[in-house]
Amino acid sequence: MMKINRYLDAAILKPETTRKETIAAINECLKYKTMTACVRPCDIELAKSMCKGTDTFVCCVLNFPHGNDSSDAKQAEAELYVKKGVVEIDMVANFALAKSAEWKLYEEDIRVVSSVTKKAGIVLKVIFETCYLSIDEIRLCTKAAIAAEADFVKTSTGFGTGGATDEAVRAMLETADGKIKVKPSGGIRDYARAKSFIDMGCHRLGVNFSSVAAICDGGKADGTDSY
Numbered sequence: 001m002m003k004i005n006r007y008l009d010a011a012i013l014k015p016e017t018t019r020k021e022t023i024a025a026i027n028e029c030l031k032y033k034t035m036t037a038c039v040r041p042c043d044i045e046l047a048k049s050m051c052k053g054t055d056t057f058v059c060c061v062l063n064f065p066h067g068n069d070s071s072d073a074k075q076a077e078a079e080l081y082v083k084k085g086v087v088e089i090d091m092v093a094n095f096a097l098a099k100s101a102e103w104k105l106y107e108e109d110i111r112v113v114s115s116v117t118k119k120a121g122i123v124l125k126v127i128f129e130t131c132y133l134s135i136d137e138i139r140l141c142t143k144a145a146i147a148a149e150a151d152f153v154k155t156s157t158g159f160g161t162g163g164a165t166d167e168a169v170r171a172m173l174e175t176a177d178g179k180i181k182v183k184p185s186g187g188i189r190d191y192a193r194a195k196s197f198i199d200m201g202c203h204r205l206g207v208n209f210s211s212v213a214a215i216c217d218g219g220k221a222d223g224t225d226s227y
Contacts, residue, residue: 004194005216007202008034009059009090009183010209011158012043019046025209026050032216035204036088040064041077044084059088059123062113065157067092067127071109078116088123089113090206092157093145095129098137103144110148118149125152125183125204131162135171142175154206156186163187164197173201191218 010032012025022043029037030050036059039047047058062077063069069077074091081089091113097106110126117124126145130138145153153172155164163186172182184197185206194205194215207215
């Protein structure tokens, strides 16, 4: 069984999660040495204090989960989170623009954030919310993210109608063609499913923190968390 923990971005993103629950979730990330603890913006300082000096980095989401704020608001968010010291940012792209075939605007929505992250040396992942997109739209979204100089493309928020599918991930990998990394997320709750995406060529996996133990220990998580 491969060591899979360093592929995992462990999401701690439910809006109702309490401070106590967040601390417990971050401790789970630290126990298994996940690559990141992916937190809500309100938890950045807490996550930084807990992850300092460990093998787990702090990632936060941006304009999560809908992605429909103005681009300048997203840029301002990125600047704030960079100042707060996150190492990675997962932004939600405006998938309504993708559905509208407004590809120049879609690309610019990503570029205003990447212009901040590139300068700061921060990893930027772009969430498509693939459950609302056709395969052709997923391919075009991937091309836009490459053009906008993002570091990763990511399938899902975990708050849409579905998560990562083999078909969507293959389309992203094929279109990426080594120019950008790919992160499936949503519905990955066991080792076998996680490894299948890695075997496809994916570079990172978005999982709910509650599935980390089962994935790392080679089992299957209980429950039906979408993320």
